[in-house]
Amino acid sequence: MVTSTFDLFKIGVGPSSSHTMGPMSAAATFVSRLADLEIIKQVTRLETQLFGSLALTGKGHATDRAILLGLSGQMPENIEPDAADMLVEQIRKSANIRLGGVQDISFDEKTDVIFDQRKRLDFHSNAMRFTAFKGEEALESRVYYSVGGGAILDENQIGANDRETGLWDVPHPFCSGADLLEIAETKGLCIADIMRNNERAAKNDGEISEAIRQIAGAMSHCIDRGIQSGGILPGGLGVKRRAPLIHARLMERQERALSDPLTILDWVNLWALAVNEENAAGGKVVTAPTNGAAGIIPSVLRFYERFSPKADVDGVEKFILTAAAIGSLFKENASISGAEVGCQGEVGVACSMAAAGLTAAWGGSPLQVENAAEIGMEHNLGLTCDPVAGLVQVPCIERNAVGAVKAIEAARLAVMGDGTHRVSLDEVIETMRKTGLDMSERYKETSQGGLAVNLVEC
Incomplete structure (x- = not known):
């Protein structure tokens, strides 16, 4: 098992690779999945649940901010901090978010980003679940883990034999x-x-x-x-x-x-x-x-x-x-x-x-x-x-x-x-x-x- 130099050293934004970069990447990846499944246009609400360490220290680590940016299609390696601040302010002020730059939906951060401090998922403390809804119907749901250094795994990648898990x-x-x-x-x-x-x-x-x-x-x-x-x-x-x-x-x-x-x-x-x-x-x-x-x-x-x-x-x-x-x-x-x-x-x-x-x-x-x-x-x-x-x-x-x-x-x-x-x-x-x-x-x-x-x- 060998992790690439360029998986260990990644350019991104602070304050945390696991609590900021990882969740941002996971949110953007989930939205991309919605687009690939051709259901993004049906989404009327998107809920994010944060567990374990993400829930306990996420506020201080700007995890909530990272989720908003990721859902908007932003990725850590491409983001400009000043522009990101403006985008987050706009989302919070308008109570509206454009998923992946494609689908506008109402977004109430207080109810749509949930810090569940009482629950820890088994695989890793840095866990999050994204669920896309059409009305009350859940269209798609996915669990992601931020495993350190900005790297993420989804629930199906755990133990998988691919480059993303360090095997190549x-x-x-x-x-x-x-x-x-x-x-x-x-x-x-x-x-x-x-x-x-x-x-x-x-x-x-x-x-x-x-x-x-x-x-x-x-x-x-x-x-x-x-x-x-x-x-x-x-x-x-x-x-x-x-x-x-x-x-x-x-x-x-x-x-x-x-x-x-x-x-x-x-x-x-x-x-x-x-x-x-x-x-x-x-x-x-x-x-x-x-x-x-x-x-x-x-x-x-x-x-x-x-x-x-x-x-x-x-x-x-x-x-x-x-x-x-x-x-x-x-x-x-x-x-x-x-x-x-x-x-x-x-x-x-x-x-x-x-x-x-x-x-x-x-x-x-x-x-x-x-x-x-x-x-x-x-x-x-x-x-x-x-x-x-x-x-x-x-x-x-x-x-x-x-x-x-x-x-x-x-x-x-x-x-x-x-x-x-x-x-x-x-x-x-x-x-x-x-x-x-x-x-x-x-x-x-x-x-x-x-x-x-x-x-x-x-």
């Missing part, structure tokens, strides 16, 4: 870190080359490089936008965007770097904060592998580009491809969904991916890359997801900065060794999976425990 024909299939290391040794390839060879099943080398360039460029632009954007983040917590002020201070005190080598980490913190503040504001980000952890890989990648003497385009490609290979292992053998395994599946996985990518870009061996990935996750095991007020702000934004620094530390530890270590990446992934199963539902993106409760009480 590649020259180097791998299911574990041990598989990766064996392929690397027997074929004489680095992990990035293994992943590139697999991507050739769908793209040529020029297309692969161009797609990576677009991903890296979108990450960089998000950092720059976040640095330039001030003000208060939406949602009611009153969280102030700090990136512009931190950037100004760093620019004013550039001579400090001569006496304080840790100033480099201030820049890493800045870049991670900038991305996740942009995400929290609903801006364009890259799932890496999720929106909640979107700041870690971009900040570590920029750290490589700015502070590595031999940084080049080839190193960037190695970074992204290697990170994707590691991300694939977590997605297929555990989870990248905070609603399923807590924040260890988001920030923890992103830290592991970034550590592996940086090690590869520095010229590390496959064994050192695997070691770095293992270190990155080992010290994020048990990380809970308890967003205050259901918003992707506290503790999420700062957690990305800490995760980025931890990834750099993991890479440095790995390259100082020869790649041999006591705990394998596969053992850590399995431990992460089991820890997620043992974790209370209160700490799986429900805002029913931890900081989400105690901050209010204090």
